[in-house]
Amino acid sequence: MSKSLTAPLNIAMAQCNFHVGDIPGNTAKAIEAAQQAAAEGADLIVFSELALTGYPPEDLLMRPSLELRIAAALKEIAAVSHRIAVAIGYPVKRDNALFNCAGVWSKGECLGEYAKQELPNYQVFDEKRYFSAGQEACVVDLDGVKLGLTVCEDVWFDAPVSQTVEAGADLILNLNASPFHSGKQKERIELIKKHVSQHGVPLLYVNQVGGQDELVFDGSSFAVGVDSECVLQMASWKEDQAYLVYEDGQLRPQSASREAREDGLASLYNALVLGVRDYVNKNRFPGVVLGLSGGIDSALTLAVAVDALGPERVRAVMMPFTYTSGMSKEDAALQAEAMGVQYQSVSIEPMYKEFMSALAPDFEGLKVDTTEENLQSRCRGVLLMALSNKTGYMVLTTGNKSEMAVGYATLYGDMAGGYGALKDVYKTKVFALAEYRNTISPVIPQRVIDRPPSAELAPDQVDEDSLPAYPVLDDILERYIEQDESAEQIIAAGHERDDVMRVIRLVDVNEYKRRQASIGVRVTRRGFGRDRRYPVTNGWKAGI
Amino acid sequence: MSKSLTAPLNIAMAQCNFHVGDIPGNTAKAIEAAQQAAAEGADLIVFSELALTGYPPEDLLMRPSLELRIAAALKEIAAVSHRIAVAIGYPVKRDNALFNCAGVWSKGECLGEYAKQELPNYQVFDEKRYFSAGQEACVVDLDGVKLGLTVCEDVWFDAPVSQTVEAGADLILNLNASPFHSGKQKERIELIKKHVSQHGVPLLYVNQVGGQDELVFDGSSFAVGVDSECVLQMASWKEDQAYLVYEDGQLRPQSASREAREDGLASLYNALVLGVRDYVNKNRFPGVVLGLSGGIDSALTLAVAVDALGPERVRAVMMPFTYTSGMSKEDAALQAEAMGVQYQSVSIEPMYKEFMSALAPDFEGLKVDTTEENLQSRCRGVLLMALSNKTGYMVLTTGNKSEMAVGYATLYGDMAGGYGALKDVYKTKVFALAEYRNTISPVIPQRVIDRPPSAELAPDQVDEDSLPAYPVLDDILERYIEQDESAEQIIAAGHERDDVMRVIRLVDVNEYKRRQASIGVRVTRRGFGRDRRYPVTNGWKAGI
Missing domain, CATH: 3.60.110.10 (Carbon-nitrogen hydrolase)
Structure with a gap:
């Protein structure tokens, strides 16, 4: 030419x-x-x-x-x-x-x-x-x-x-x-x-x-x-x-030429950091506050927040209750110290007790169920929001994509907040990112990464009691949500029919929760924001 | 032909x-x-x-x-x-x-x-x-x-x-x-x-x-x-x-031929009733529970709920605090009785006090602001959600479009719930609809319609202390939101520049609240749902 x-x-x-x-x-x-x-x-x-x-x-x-x-x-x-x-x-x-x-x-x-x-x-x-x-x-x-x-x-x-x-x-x-x-x-x-x-x-x-x-x-x-x-x-x-x-x-x-990004954990982590930094700064929040539970989601979220904003703009709050293990309390304090953020512990016991006492006439004769778990989570949400309102610090939510997908989260409880760093990150990726972040500097206690995940909302609770193991769950979710596979296609890929049907049903019926969730960083081809527009009122049933 | x-x-x-x-x-x-x-x-x-x-x-x-x-x-x-x-x-x-x-x-x-x-x-x-x-x-x-x-x-x-x-x-x-x-x-x-x-x-x-x-x-x-x-x-x-x-x-x-609908209050009211009925029934909720404050929004919402579902599927809860007037308590009880719904009163005082006491070290030396008001509202939200979780009844939110527009509502407080009957109804229309509903049968105490609206979250608080009078507010809102008029056009229509700039700014900065609001019936050409897709992070300033 x-x-x-x-x-x-x-x-x-x-x-x-x-x-x-x-x-x-x-x-x-x-x-x-x-x-x-x-x-x-x-x-x-x-x-x-x-x-x-x-x-x-x-x-x-x-x-x-x-x-x-x-x-x-x-x-x-x-x-x-x-x-x-x-x-x-x-x-x-x-x-x-x-x-x-x-x-x-x-x-x-x-x-x-x-x-x-x-x-x-x-x-x-x-x-x-x-x-x-x-x-x-x-x-x-x-x-x-x-x-x-x-x-x-x-x-x-x-x-x-x-x-x-x-x-x-x-x-x-x-x-x-x-x-x-x-x-x-x-x-x-x-x-x-x-x-x-x-x-x-x-x-x-x-x-x-x-x-x-x-x-x-x-x-x-x-x-x-x-x-x-x-x-x-x-x-x-x-x-x-x-x-x-x-x-x-x-x-x-x-x-x-500058170093091009690789398509791996480093890129994913950088995307989370940039998403949090720009949301907080462009909306002129002085900083962020988050609930640090001793679990891996809040641990990784804290690391992202500190890398995004610096330790002086991040506050972490542990809010223990009867079911919070000693290990969780220790690990939360350890991580907060390692990251140099302001840290405090506020028990939710007194307010929880008052709510239960006010509700006693209504709850009499009814068995304990997730209501009591949600109540714990909501006491924490109210505390964080009060700190947020008083200081101007935005509450950063800590939920991951696996939880958002199946509704394993409490509206107005752990879902309360302005922005979610991990909203589009599956739990298995949360573990991988925590390991990755620790290769830069060791900020997340290894025990947080190694122990079985638990919401600690009931005695000896472990996530995998009520959900399939995370590698199984995440593979089903990724196929259903991002690849638009049908139940039959996912089963044909080697998953148990019961798992597949249960997970799909959970995804479908929890649209109402996601509709009120905070926005958060999108890192996949289909996040739970503008990408996925499902009706809440929805008679579609998994089957074919 | x-x-x-x-x-x-x-x-x-x-x-x-x-x-x-x-x-x-x-x-x-x-x-x-x-x-x-x-x-x-x-x-x-x-x-x-x-x-x-x-x-x-x-x-x-x-x-x-x-x-x-x-x-x-x-x-x-x-x-x-x-x-x-x-x-x-x-x-x-x-x-x-x-x-x-x-x-x-x-x-x-x-x-x-x-x-x-x-x-x-x-x-x-x-x-x-x-x-x-x-x-x-x-x-x-x-x-x-x-x-x-x-x-x-x-x-x-x-x-x-x-x-x-x-x-x-x-x-x-x-x-x-x-x-x-x-x-x-x-x-x-x-x-x-x-x-x-x-x-x-x-x-x-x-x-x-x-x-x-x-x-x-x-x-x-x-x-x-x-x-x-x-x-x-x-x-x-x-x-x-x-x-x-x-x-x-x-x-x-x-x-x-059947009677065609008229374009007036009756149609608007019927739309609200059908919206609530179908949301509740198609999502298979046994009924709804709502906070009845003695104010007009919850009064109208209760009437809509009862007309949609029948009194036996509706529960109303009054949740008084120090600032709740005797008039509010009386009117709430009167209306609940007139409508034949299950009614109870639960004070939020004990939990509010425990939250404030846990937060005392953090709040020491800081002045009282909306944090304390939000905390009251959130105690109510937590109570309603606990009743909802335990009974399966969905919480019906009571906020109106004027409040949703300017952010005069508390996230996870009065905004907590699954569906809003009045979400797309301006406050001035709420009054008109209450009057209209009473022409069918007198269910809303006249005093609720006549008294000046108040959130009752602070001593002697009246909405119009912090907002322009509702007829002014609603006209500005309707021009800005539904007619897409610019600030200058709204001012040219006869509004005070200060009012216009303040209201527009409130609408713009409260997108984050609306993004987490419950869905609710849409009755105008532009509701706050799928119709209005504004960024939360938004540097646009009213001016020209």
Whole structure:
């Protein structure tokens, strides 16, 4: 393929952590990045999808002042574009329809605005709720280099890329807001290499970074040169800015590649840390408080919280009762000390007794059941919320995905809180992450990892008395929830019919609990947030 | 327009209350209705949209066994179609894409399946998440009468109706799952009359009835004859079956029209009752328990609950504290007696004191704030949940839309519970509904309606100390939430700038509370459920 011979184009890739809704703040951040890039000699800076609004802006896209706010932001982008050309994502209204656009601005003018053609409307995505689909390629000429614009999902299909190449692109810019899930970075790179090798046109993949409610964006932006090699890899889990030169069809990196994230426990752990950090900081909480039970979920949650916020912003509270073992009390205190957080112990015995005494006339003659267990859990929830209300510290919930799935949690008890670090992490992965975290520094007492999990809400209680062993449970759950397998398919994979039917039933009937659960970090292809929209009132029965 | 002269076609319109997900149960219900219609001499029975799955089935549409289950159901529909032709809604998979279809079955065969063309993907609707859009009209010949098929949203556009007429329809069947909101029935009838008067083809509008999570379907099915008059009106708020004859282009009713719902307080009240009844019954709760405070929200909620379920399935609990007035205690007891429900009083004083004493070291030197108020509310929540857990009775929440909007409610306190009758009812409407309910029979003490609202969580507290007067608050809220007006538009409408900015800010920052609120009946064009998808982490500031 012959390329026009033009002067080298110095390009900056800007991987920013934007704040959804804060258009003035995001614009200021973009302009600062642009000015820095200009000072470094760049001719063009490329940002991520919907950078000005942050992603996903959800129903903020329907606010009547959106256009005015974007217009004000673009006035500033136009101004800075006298120093450096800017490719950036923002929503555009045309003929009463809204488009998800990538615009290129230079010398105070818009050279072109591309409207995203492939609008994801599955999993967590609702783009067809907001946007109309663009119909055509957009290639702009910047100092003789023809830049083809694409937005995120477009590159997961052939047509928008082919169109862009046919329209004469020398270089394709792909503006993304691509959330993390395990295994995704490999898919992204393979996909982009395939396009490049098919069309012989290099591509810059620019992703945003940061947490937004349940979503975590890992960044991990990269560039693929005409020989289908990744010529530049940007950082994961943090903001980054990198430089390269486009000249005569070739991309030459000017920045050293950062270490790419691996798809393993380290990535998963980093996603949890970033999710918690950004939720707490973007919502301006001074810190977090959590119940430390001596069990593994709260132990791992504490480690994540401290790694996210530092020990001085984290408080841990042990709330013992009759069934709390001495071992739990010791381990909680040990871990709190190892992590350097403020720690206290408050017994729930006195309030529990008063509730039981007030309820005695109603409970007379009725047998003890989970009511009493829930009551213990709710006394703890009330204590933590009181500390939260008084100090402004947000309560971090400690439940994991296995529990959320089968309803092994108490509404308004251990489920009380603003955000969950482990909400999308199965129990078996909780153990693995605890072991992983201890390889960095030993903060979780080994006994917490080794002992059989127990909610300690009844004498000598062990989780696996009422649930299948966690490896069995988690495999059934993963097949049912993430792979959408039917009961028969899961049984055919080797599980006991009774286990499968019981687990599926528990998942189905506990939708009402999940509907009132805190949001939390999403790390799989199907979390329990926007991804999974099941009715609460639901007559579906597992069977075929 | 000349019509083919054929034998009269006897038609039954079936307005059923289906159970989402229960395909075998829904099929059995449809077959029972069909057999009854056949016994009455009908040649054809027409059901609502997605009748076999119930509407909306949400992500159940992605279960791998959906096709198998629908195939089993259609085998039964085919069998009954030897007695009577059946027009019914169900999902159909073709070439790996799913369609929202209306099929006509006769003599064991499918005469045709129409795929919905206009897929709503706004407000509460997510149909583009599940379905591909159909591309063409479908007209089937039943005993010489050409039946044109349309599904719900199709008739809100011109193209699908025009296409169907052009394809030769003598009579249009419109299968609906159209949720209630105030004012909608008038819009529906005007719309259908417009189509009929434009095309000269009569139309049957068949809607489902019943509650499904936050949605309430009012039924109110109807038929419009070729002279654009409504020839048959079916019942609102309950199942109904009605008959008419199609002959030579004319529709002749064989059933008396029922009283159509009015768009006023009676309809709103009926929607609340049906929503509560179906949520409780379809989820098989034996009954409900609620906190009766002596205030108007819990008073109206109790009336709705009793009208929905009968007094023997409703328990009311007064949970007094220091700030509870004697008037509140008297009024709560009076109302409970008037409604004939089980009533008890449990003081929260002992547990409140124990919590405060356990928290004393942490609270020392800090001033009293909303923490103490929330603690009272949470003691009540814990008590109600304990009664709920022990008896199986679901806790009914009593919060209204004004409170949900500005966050004037306590998470895990008064917000604890499974379902909210008033969740989408502004406080000013709560007063109007209480007055309305008392015109049927006097169940709410007049003093409860007349006294200034107070949460009674602090000495001499009155809601309007911390909020604008409710008529002002509700008008601002309605403009901001339902009309999507900007701050400037609301100010231009005559509100104080300070009030507007404060209220909008409260709405925006309390998204985190709403995200954990119970679901509840939706009665406006924008409730706080699936309709309004705002980020929690949100840097948007009211201003322009």
